Amino acid sequence: MVDALQEIWCALASDGTLIDLRPVPSQCPIEVVTPGSIVHVGEADASGMAADDEAADRAIRDAVEQGWFVLRRDTRFDFDFYWDSVHEKASFIDGSIRMKQAVPSYADLEKVHRDLSTRAQGVARIRCRRQTMLAVYCKASIETL
Amino acid sequence: MPGELDPHGIESSALLRAADFNKARVLEVGTGDGRLAFRYAGATAFVVGIEPELKQITSALEACPSDLHQRISFVEATALALPFRSESFDIAVLAWSL
Numbered sequence: 553m554v555d556a557l558q559e560i561w562c563a564l565a566s567d568g569t570l571i572d573l574r575p576v577p578s579q580c581p582i583e584v585v586t587p588g589s590i591v592h593v594g595e596a597d598a599s600g601m602a603a604d605d606e607a608a609d610r611a612i613r614d615a616v617e618q619g620w621f622v623l624r625r626d627t628r629f630d631f632d633f634y635w636d637s638v639h640e641k642a643s644f645i646d647g648s649i650r651m652k653q654a655v656p657s658y659a660d661l662e663k664v665h666r667d668l669s670t671r672a673q674g675v676a677r678i679r680c681r682r683q684t685m686l687a688v689y690c691k692a693s694i695e696t697l
Numbered sequence: 698m699p700g701e702l703d704p705h706g707i708e709s710s711a712l713l714r715a716a717d718f719n720k721a722r723v724l725e726v727g728t729g730d731g732r733l734a735f736r737y738a739g740a741t742a743f744v745v746g747i748e749p750e751l752k753q754i755t756s757a758l759e760a761c762p763s764d765l766h767q768r769i770s771f772v773e774a775t776a777l778a779l780p781f782r783s784e785s786f787d788i789a790v791l792a793w794s795l
């Protein structure tokens with residue numbers, strides 16, 4: 553990863569900007585959203601690649617310590633996934649290396665989704681809200697190095 | 698992929714606030730199916746998305762909006778060996794890829 557950051561340093565112009573955008577390992581709330589309500593029904597476990605995330609943190613820290621980049625700012629925001637059915641959500645989660653279903657079971661989620669969907673004339677979507685980080689670095693100048 | 702990702706554009710808004718993309722030369726590392734690049738490419742001089750998986754590049758090319766064809770290109774590559782000259786880009790975006 554550090555080698556990749558060095559390559560990127562070379563490819564960037566002297567006043568270039570590096571943006572590190574990636575999800576944060578965490579528990580992600582699963583909700584059923586209708587026009588009039590948001591009902592929390594459980595969590596997805598998104599800590600599946602914690603070791604990779606730690607390696608990424610270490611690589612960017614090394615790149616900063618080596619003087620290639622200077623951190624300008626670091627923010628976090630929620631990244632939303634929406635699905636129209638439990639089947640859609642299950643397909644996504646089961647195919648993801650980063651996330652896995654924690655609670656509730658798909659059967660329980662299906663029941664809540666069906667009930668709320670009936671009450672909301674069919675307009676109910678499943679939402680998983682994932683915390684995401686965005687860190688901005690500027691390329692360090694030759695003088696800085 | 699079924700479902701909808703970031704329908705309110707929170708991610709792309711955060712990205713566009715992070716740097717000046719206007720007329721910028723942008724390298725997106727780990728561009729995947731181009732989902733993120735399509736949202737900001739319109740303001741840039743050009744975007745080069747690199748992605749190691751050819752299947753993803755094919756998806757990105759198929760999904761690329763016609764008005765962005767001249768502005769985005771996709772290259773099969775990894776950041777470990779970038780096939781570009783030094784100082785070719787103003788912004789590099791690590792798109793869920795570090």
